[in-house]
Amino acid sequence: MDRENLSVKNSHQVPWKERIAYSMSDFGCNTVFQVLGTYFLVFCTDTLGIAVAATTGLFLITAIIDSIDGVFWGQFIDRTHTKWGKSRPYWLWFTIPFVIFCIMSFSAPKFIMGSELTKVIWIYIGYIGAKILYSAINIPVTSILPSLTSNPQERVALSTIRQFFGNFGSAIFLPLTLPAVAFFGSVWGESNKGTKSAAGWSTWAIILGVITIIAMFTAFFGTHERVVTKDSQRSVPMKESIKAVKGNYPWFIIIFINFVYWGGFAIRSSALPYYFKYNLGQEGLGSLTLLGTTLQLVTTAMVPFFVKKIGKRNTMMIGMIGTVVSQLLLFMSEKLNGNVPIILIAISMFYLSQGLIGALIAVMLSDAVDFGEWKNGIRAEGFVTSFSSFSAKLGMGIGSMILSTVLTMGHYIESTGNNIHQSSTALNAISLGFIWIPFVLYVISAIALWFNDVDKFEDKMTSDLEEKHTRELGN
Template sequence: MEQNLDQKNVAGGAISTPAKTVRANQVPWKERIAYAMSDFGCNTVFQILGTYFLVFCTDTLGVAAAATAGLFALTAIIDSVDGIFWGQLIDRTHTKWGKSRPYWLWFTIPFAIFCVMAFSAPSFIMGSETAKIVWIYIAYIGAKVLYSAINIPVTSILPALTSNPKERVTLSTIRQFFGNFGSALFLPLTLPAVIFFGGLMGDGASGSKSASGWTIWAIILGVITIIAMFTAFFGTKERVVTRDSKRSVPMRESVKAIKGNYPWFIIIFINFVFWGAFAIRSSALPYYFKYNLGQEALGSLTLLGTTLQLATTALVPFFVGKIGKRNTMMIGMIGTIVSQLLLFFSEQMGGNVPVILTAVVFFYLSQGLIGALIAVMLSDAVDFGEWKNGIRAEGFVTSFSSFSAKLGMGLGSMLLSAVLAMGHYIESTGANATSQPDTALNAISLGFIWIPLIGYILSAIALYFNNLDKFEDQMASELDEKHARELSE
């Protein structure tokens, strides 16, 4: 692909570049699907963990909301360290499989085991509040740390799969499509599956409070996760080879990759705020439909809206080709804001179900335009760091994606737990159905509508200042020539 480049002003300096060639570097369809299975595998059980873990703790185990707030706070602190740790390991990894791929082979099975633990209630912990708290702390923290081990490579490998910006959009779109498909398939099935398996086991708990039902469902999802991640490992190839990809990049050099890297700072901030808002909304959803609306089944049904993400995710390359990455994501951001405002209006009308369903439609359609592009923009930040500073550190730069998202999600879940505790939420276990006081209902509404709304607004404001689309072709062309020169040397 030939690009005629004019003089551009970037970060205060003028860069004049003659015409250069950017290699097509296309990835075959078989490998595209294999790469997409990585997100499918991660989302299969992790989305269930993010949506239902708090409900499992309070309504099945009977753990106080205040105790889970402490868990989410501690996890947020740990996540602030482990993401960078995994990123540095990736930058220092040299195997016959590459730098990122082997982590899917090494850590997928341990991750699945801890996710099953997070939805298990062994008999030896049920008689002690302390034992239950220790158990959920070990299981949840283990699952979150190991999620970083397999999810950071999903992003860090993208710059190594292709150097073509358009191919990256295609890869990320297909990956996000499969990830959304995993959510759309398994999230709505979760409560019915838990009820079904709980009934088969006959553990005495009613409906979605069955501990054995949750455990069996988690085992099934864990096995699917292992199959999907191994498919990604065996089906992908790290083909973009640079000087830095063939050596261990020390921390002091890795840090240079983010010096003046404003696209990186913007996308990391968005990752933190947007996914924090998403975590609060997701965790509050079961409570909102169960207690505020009195329609628990409808809450599970709305999760079918995740299928709508598939449509808009599939359209991402088209929109990017017409209006660019930033503007495409901005449409999605505005859509999430509109969805939250519609939820507010539905409350003013006494919980109007048609308006709520309209809000759900807006939310999932908008979500499909956002998720696929975050990974692409992070890959662009890797390129920008090398282009501006001469250092390519895929692991370090992209590890902050997991760090910021998990920190945001951890703090978001902690915030929801704290809000529920302050609202005097009443925990219920076994077959006991519990109504909630008005203070708890207001707390649930705050977590489902207002806190996420603030997060989406802040994300849209930050995104406005990302103008990398304007000189993306020039950057890709110059880096492609640089990599070819390094290989020849």
């Protein structure tokens, strides 16, 4: 390696204390938002008793909003100049409002329980507010990465540690959710309602919200934006920001994958509680399988090793293929009358594969930021990375809408009672949402990933940009 590349590889090193602080950003986001993504639909139908068809409109509206708000947040970031930097302030400004709307999404105050309309209005306000403000705190998690270091390997390490703690949050709180709801429901005198306890859901949401605030504030106070460029010192106009994605095919690929993959993930996650409760008749096993999120920690920790050996794209491709195979194993278990060992193998394979995927999406977006500057001369971290949240949220919103539509077409019966049996068409609809729709979307994601070849020219791109930044700041 020549001296120029050596300087790049050793520049902008981030100390471990700051690495942990940065990882708290994903931990904080995942703490309550993953629970919202997995259980919100179940809360609406089985706790509030809202017709599943009513939620279809909610997911459609949020999908439309998600197609707009991410771009605006990205522009706000590119135009932000504070003593804390461009991205960090958003964790300070918007974390508490985000938490308030998340708590609202899992609350059922008495004044809304009188009619279907008031319940629907309440959840619409809470869910839409939570989704908009999630962009406000989550886009900076990605947009700040290129500003923390210009070292490609350091970015992989930072993203891996961040994803590790994000998965750790999911691994802790997703499996605990239903038992915690039942427990806090009994504390508030709703032991007869079990996991349908409105008081239990509200209490659990408040606890998760407090944890989220602590984590996001830790990220704010513990990180530092150290990569300074000419563009980072000025407000980049929208017209110039758009130039950063002109011909930027790595960006188009990862944004498309973000949309398709997370859409499938949202459908699968939301369908999981229904599948284990009604198709398998083992609601407790559904919560138990969420412990499989701990397996993500294993493969996430191994991402830097795999990337060093086979590159980012090939590492992520292994994860993509694993998710596809896991869905086929779920189908096999269904043909064997819900064979539990095969289900557990499939769930384990899914989470192991997920660990390889999640850690690298942010890194590939940082590559797209660099590629846009390398190719077009414009560096717009906020604009380029904002589409990550936009595409993921749009995919998840449309995915949730698809699931609610499929359940409606399958004549799913909403009930706040504990003894309810679904029709065969409803069970088939749940199976379609849990197994087959995600399977198709994972296959499409893997095909798209194949065309991302940044690994081939990354060293030259990084070296050229390092020279460019040094020259610009020296003038």
